Amino acid sequence: MGVLYLLSLLLGITCMLLLDHRFRLFFWRDAKAAAIVTAVGVLFLLAWDLAGIGLGIFLRGEGTIATGLLLAPELPIEEPVFLIFLVLCTMVLYTGARRLLERLPARQAERERENV
Amino acid sequence: MTYLWLALAFIAAAVVAGLAFARLGARHGETAKHWKAVGIAFAALAVLTAVFDSVMIGMELFHYDPSHILGLKVGLAPLEDFAYPLAGVVALPGLWMWLTRRRGAGAKSNLKGLVPQAVLASRPVSWINTAYPFAAAMLLTTREIDWVLIVGTFYFLIPYNLAMYGINDVFDYESDLKNPRKGGIEGALLQPHLHRPMLWLAVITNVPFLLVLAFAGGPTTWLAVGVSAFAVAAYSVAGLRFKERPVLDSLTSSTHFVSPAVVGLALAGADVTPGLLILLAAFFLWGMAAHAFGAVQDIEPDRQAGIGSIATVIGARRTVRLAVVLWLVAGLAMLATPWPGPLAAIIAVPYIANCAPYWNVTDTTAARTNVAWRRFIWLNYGSGFLVTLIFILQWSLTS
Numbered sequence: 001m002g003v004l005y006l007l008s009l010l011l012g013i014t015c016m017l018l019l020d021h022r023f024r025l026f027f028w029r030d031a032k033a034a035a036i037v038t039a040v041g042v043l044f045l046l047a048w049d050l051a052g053i054g055l056g057i058f059l060r061g062e063g064t065i066a067t068g069l070l071l072a073p074e075l076p077i078e079e080p081v082f083l084i085f086l087v088l089c090t091m092v093l094y095t096g097a098r099r100l101l102e103r104l105p106a107r108q109a110e111r112e113r114e115n116v
Numbered sequence: 117m118t119y120l121w122l123a124l125a126f127i128a129a130a131v132v133a134g135l136a137f138a139r140l141g142a143r144h145g146e147t148a149k150h151w152k153a154v155g156i157a158f159a160a161l162a163v164l165t166a167v168f169d170s171v172m173i174g175m176e177l178f179h180y181d182p183s184h185i186l187g188l189k190v191g192l193a194p195l196e197d198f199a200y201p202l203a204g205v206v207a208l209p210g211l212w213m214w215l216t217r218r219r220g221a222g223a224k225s226n227l228k229g230l231v232p233q234a235v236l237a238s239r240p241v242s243w244i245n246t247a248y249p250f251a252a253a254m255l256l257t258t259r260e261i262d263w264v265l266i267v268g269t270f271y272f273l274i275p276y277n278l279a280m281y282g283i284n285d286v287f288d289y290e291s292d293l294k295n296p297r298k299g300g301i302e303g304a305l306l307q308p309h310l311h312r313p314m315l316w317l318a319v320i321t322n323v324p325f326l327l328v329l330a331f332a333g334g335p336t337t338w339l340a341v342g343v344s345a346f347a348v349a350a351y352s353v354a355g356l357r358f359k360e361r362p363v364l365d366s367l368t369s370s371t372h373f374v375s376p377a378v379v380g381l382a383l384a385g386a387d388v389t390p391g392l393l394i395l396l397a398a399f400f401l402w403g404m405a406a407h408a409f410g411a412v413q414d415i416e417p418d419r420q421a422g423i424g425s426i427a428t429v430i431g432a433r434r435t436v437r438l439a440v441v442l443w444l445v446a447g448l449a450m451l452a453t454p455w456p457g458p459l460a461a462i463i464a465v466p467y468i469a470n471c472a473p474y475w476n477v478t479d480t481t482a483a484r485t486n487v488a489w490r491r492f493i494w495l496n497y498g499s500g501f502l503v504t505l506i507f508i509l510q511w512s513l514t515s
Binding site: 003005026029030031032033034035036037040041044045048051052055056057058059060061062063064065066067069078086087089090091093094095097098100101102 | 118119122126130149150152153154156157160161164172173175176177178179180181184185200201203204205207208209211212215216230263313320
């Protein structure tokens, strides 16, 4: 039983949240909306996983870096954590891209926020 | 081919949702930027997927039934795996844009400072007081560090305290305003606009851990976790306010510190022995004494705010004497536990010595006990040190 995969995912999530915090992109911009987007995204992708497992497409591996703990048949506890990471990564990339497209660096946006 | 059809079905749902959200949510002239950003994000995600999906498959984290996939691969990643990030990036940014459409680019975040406030409110100097009982109880029983121990210790270290003190500070706002002691080491005044977010933060950070801990144990654990979570909320939420019901306040407060140990014992499946029960009872009396003594210094502000506590009801002098007696009984009780438990009796002495000078305190001089209360916070570290030594001795005697 290994925790390497789980720790890597948690580390990835931490990094995404640090980016979010630094540039006020997602949770640090509108926590409620971000929580809803994250919940909807994770549930949608989890439903997809379950459908794939039900159809016999997805098979869990026996990798030594995973904990081997299962939430359901073929569904390891790492999967929802991975999905949270995927959603956070997606949203940080999107909101970051929007920020770049509007040519508004975080500091300037922040100053504007404070001046309103 | 099955995977392709499955992926197409979910992508179709995501595209429909994404188009609808973008239509509803885009302000004038925003649509083009939205889809451009979606494209940039997908390009980055596709690269990340090609690399990390290959790594994950290479590490044998998961694999696919070969008869169900197309067979086209990028690295080790089957083409269909790119459907996940595609669906996510098509639908979710639209949802985000729709949910945040009323906020201008310059809208002020009303959650500014929530996390620092929550951490300050949770009294980091006291985090160890709830994590230690859990970790010690579980480790001494199972004698190994497993994921339940790590998750549970983290839970009782931070989220548990965020909930306990966060909920408390929200519902105590009024009395705290009149208390100059709050705002530093012993707590923080919480801005009213952060009250609701603070309660949400408590729920979001606690519920997943409670579910995981319940999942890891049986009915005994469910009971222990339930009592623990109930005590955290019932202490201060409007309507229950156990902290304002004399005696029940001290009982509930002590439960805050003893219940983590009980959860640890339940998760570890400990045998219930007389010695263990005496130990828990002594710990519980210690916790009641600590709470009662802590309430003495707040008699004045609590009365002004119309808040009751064991100290406002039975008075400063009797509360101090009760605390001394409870610590004394706790110490004596430890003498009845199996060796090396009796060594722990000595831990009661500094608490009694710290508190006894106030044997004749009056309600008007009650605020002066704050000096002893500050010492009390640091005494706990010394006690933790002694308790740890005794646990190590116990470990070596039984191995």
